[in-house]
Amino acid sequence: xxxxxxxxxxxxxxxxxxSRRALPKQLLPLAPGGETLLHATWRRAAxxxxxxxxxxxxxxxxxxxxxxxxxxxDQVLAEPRPRNTAAAVGLAAVTIAARDPDAVLGILPAxxxxxxxxxxxxxxxxxxxxxxxxxxxxxxxxxxxxxxxGFGYLEPGAAAAGGARQVARFVEKPDRASAExxxxxxxxxxxxxxxxxxxxxxxxxxxxxxxxxxxxxRIAAAPEETGAIYPGLTSISIDHGVMEKTRGILTLAGDFGxxxxxxxxxxxxxxxxxxxxxxxxxxxxxxxxxENIIHSDAGVVAVVGVSGLVVVRSGNAVLVxxxxxxxxxxxxxxxxxxxxxxxxx
Amino acid sequence: xxxxxxxxxxxxxxxxxxSRRALPKQLLPLAPGGETLLHATWRRAAxxxxxxxxxxxxxxxxxxxxxxxxxxxDQVLAEPRPRNTAAAVGLAAVTIAARDPDAVLGILPAxxxxxxxxxxxxxxxxxxxxxxxxxxxxxxxxxxxxxxxGFGYLEPGAAAAGGARQVARFVEKPDRASAExxxxxxxxxxxxxxxxxxxxxxxxxxxxxxxxxxxxxRIAAAPEETGAIYPGLTSISIDHGVMEKTRGILTLAGDFGxxxxxxxxxxxxxxxxxxxxxxxxxxxxxxxxxENIIHSDAGVVAVVGVSGLVVVRSGNAVLVxxxxxxxxxxxxxxxxxxxxxxxxx
Numbered sequence: 001x002x003x004x005x006x007x008x009x010x011x012x013x014x015x016x017x018x019s020r021r022a023l024p025k026q027l028l029p030l031a032p033g034g035e036t037l038l039h040a041t042w043r044r045a046a047x048x049x050x051x052x053x054x055x056x057x058x059x060x061x062x063x064x065x066x067x068x069x070x071x072x073x074d075q076v077l078a079e080p081r082p083r084n085t086a087a088a089v090g091l092a093a094v095t096i097a098a099r100d101p102d103a104v105l106g107i108l109p110a111x112x113x114x115x116x117x118x119x120x121x122x123x124x125x126x127x128x129x130x131x132x133x134x135x136x137x138x139x140x141x142x143x144x145x146x147x148x149x150g151f152g153y154l155e156p157g158a159a160a161a162g163g164a165r166q167v168a169r170f171v172e173k174p175d176r177a178s179a180e181x182x183x184x185x186x187x188x189x190x191x192x193x194x195x196x197x198x199x200x201x202x203x204x205x206x207x208x209x210x211x212x213x214x215x216x217x218r219i220a221a222a223p224e225e226t227g228a229i230y231p232g233l234t235s236i237s238i239d240h241g242v243m244e245k246t247r248g249i250l251t252l253a254g255d256f257g258x259x260x261x262x263x264x265x266x267x268x269x270x271x272x273x274x275x276x277x278x279x280x281x282x283x284x285x286x287x288x289x290x291e292n293i294i295h296s297d298a299g300v301v302a303v304v305g306v307s308g309l310v311v312v313r314s315g316n317a318v319l320v321x322x323x324x325x326x327x328x329x330x331x332x333x334x335x336x337x338x339x340x341x342x343x344x345x
Numbered sequence: 346x347x348x349x350x351x352x353x354x355x356x357x358x359x360x361x362x363x364s365r366r367a368l369p370k371q372l373l374p375l376a377p378g379g380e381t382l383l384h385a386t387w388r389r390a391a392x393x394x395x396x397x398x399x400x401x402x403x404x405x406x407x408x409x410x411x412x413x414x415x416x417x418x419d420q421v422l423a424e425p426r427p428r429n430t431a432a433a434v435g436l437a438a439v440t441i442a443a444r445d446p447d448a449v450l451g452i453l454p455a456x457x458x459x460x461x462x463x464x465x466x467x468x469x470x471x472x473x474x475x476x477x478x479x480x481x482x483x484x485x486x487x488x489x490x491x492x493x494x495g496f497g498y499l500e501p502g503a504a505a506a507g508g509a510r511q512v513a514r515f516v517e518k519p520d521r522a523s524a525e526x527x528x529x530x531x532x533x534x535x536x537x538x539x540x541x542x543x544x545x546x547x548x549x550x551x552x553x554x555x556x557x558x559x560x561x562x563r564i565a566a567a568p569e570e571t572g573a574i575y576p577g578l579t580s581i582s583i584d585h586g587v588m589e590k591t592r593g594i595l596t597l598a599g600d601f602g603x604x605x606x607x608x609x610x611x612x613x614x615x616x617x618x619x620x621x622x623x624x625x626x627x628x629x630x631x632x633x634x635x636e637n638i639i640h641s642d643a644g645v646v647a648v649v650g651v652s653g654l655v656v657v658r659s660g661n662a663v664l665v666x667x668x669x670x671x672x673x674x675x676x677x678x679x680x681x682x683x684x685x686x687x688x689x690x
Contacts, residue, residue: 302665304674
């Protein structure tokens with residue numbers, strides 16, 4: 001049976017001050033209509049897969065339960081301690097395989113935005129089908145819309161079954177020139193969506209991360225030992241730990257208005273702009289203002305005579321940064337963490 | 346006897362969102378150390394004049410009393426309805442003359458900042474003395490530091506007694522070229538500080554604004570009728586109604602770090618800047634930021650990679666505007682007043 005597994009353990013400081021330690025990106029109401037990204041992911045997944053579970057961190061489990069009350073409690077797996085995505089994916093695989101040995105898993109990041117949901121659901125359904133039929137690991141790659149240097153790329157190779165192609169190689173975040181070359185050559189963005197039979201993934205973990213594989217089998221044999229075993233697993237991403245080392249991975253290209261909402265600047269990919277190119281959430285007064293991104297969770301934000309700025313008011317903090325420097329909000333969070341700004345992070 | 350009279354009836358939208366209808370500029374803690382401009386004015390005045398009173402609007406009287414608890418209640422004159430400065434000055438003159446017929450009044454705006462307080466006190470003491478000795482109206486003019494087009498100017502004429510000079514004429518807010526010419530020719534800024542014997546001012550009001558003069562005499566004869574008479578007085582500024590029409594006005598030049606704190610940009614005249622030229626009030630995090638003006642009454646304001654901006658968080662509102670457009674905050678207030686932004690003005 002198909003099992004969608006939403007990975008909802010991330011933090012993310014790049015949407016500070018809306019995102020905080022206690023309020024990660026996937027729990028923010030950034031989807032249209034004020035839906036959280038996590039709930040939107042659940043809703044899309046529930047349209048393709050009868051089973052939808054979530055893997056999250058222990059300290060986020062309560063927030064996750066509030067955000068997706070539709071997910072039964074026994075489908076929310078809480079990592080006793082965060083051990084990165086290889087262990088999290090493995091935990092989902094052993095847990096689901098215990099009750100459904102033929103399970104096909106679809107791993108979905110909780111904090112992305114999809115503009116064309118039916119388009120996404122078509123590709124995901126196909127990825128489940130190819131993973132099951134070929135017993136392959138299938139990744140959905142995003143057709144790039146720009147030579148972004150913030151994403152990993154994957155190089156498609158020979159054609160394979162079900163409209164998929166072989167993955168010739170995974171490439172780390174490139175420099176600008178490489179990114180341009182990749183886009184020209186038809187590389188895809190690696191968006192962290194993977195589909196596979198549980199047994200196949202556990203075999204790959206055994207091969208490439210034997211301590212993780214062994215630990216997971218001990219957890220399968222004695223689930224009540226999860227809290228003792230899991231924190232000792234190697235902390236490594238599924239990309240570095242498994243995908244880049246595994247041969248025969250397939251990819252399906254997806255073009256469905258994907259955004260990782262990776263910075264305030266990306267809010268323009270998620271929200272409609274006004275005639276002057278401003279994207280405003282919450283009450284805003286704009287005078288002679290162009291192409292700004294305004295986000296306010298309370299009160300009014302007034303901007304006069306500025307363009308290309310991000311202005312955020314959220315809780316006890318205000319942020320002003322040019323859109324092209326939106327990534328640098330991490331510097332602010334770092335300063336606050338190093339100083340006495342604990343109340344603000 | 347000398348009587349300092351602080352005019353504290355103003356509103357002022359140019360420091361929105363700190364200033365509001367219910368919280369005018371003079372009640373904001375903009376003086377160094379968080380002192381209100383009104384209290385700083387009282388403190389300076391109390392150093393030169395044993396008697397210090399305040400004229401304010403009825404709906405500001407409570408706020409004024411809280412800001413300057415040192416002023417006895419019977420020295421706070423509340424206009425039943427605001428009728429501009431000619432009537433307010435006249436009300437102070439008749440009220441004070443009733444108990445001190447020889448009173449010399451010094452009219453002081455409540456919402457200015459003075460950097461060199463001993464310097465200010467020297468000039469003000471001299472202005473009281475010249476006004477008393479010559480039975481003249483004496484205005485303190487500010488030695489300009491730039492060709493500002495936001496102020497009225499006064500042209501000094503022939504030398505007079507006590508180091509004063511005649512005022513040849515008052516000039517309205519000029520265009521840029523005129524302002525440059527005025528500064529080159531030694532004109533002074535009209536800063537609204539006037540000194541005179543009460544009897545002299547009442548005579549000028551009788552001459553130039555006979556209905557105001559007559560109304561004030563009726564108030565002097567029956568103070569309990571103030572509420573009925575005062576609202577009917579002509580509403581006109583003391584500058585337009587009296588000063589520009591009166592011959593023989595004298596001026597003393599003052600150079601004591603004066604600022605009218607007329608916009609957020611002017612906060613740089615009142616506050617020390619850091620090495621990068623940023624002026625910050627409240628908790629601020631600055632990353633790669635130059636020459637910004639930050640003001641926060643709560644929480645933290647973080648700015649990254651911007652220069653020359655005003656960023657204000659005050660109560661339920663946030664403002665972002667380039668310093669050189671700081672005056673345009675009035676457009677925001679207008680928009681809020683015309684829309685449903687009553688909670689924000």
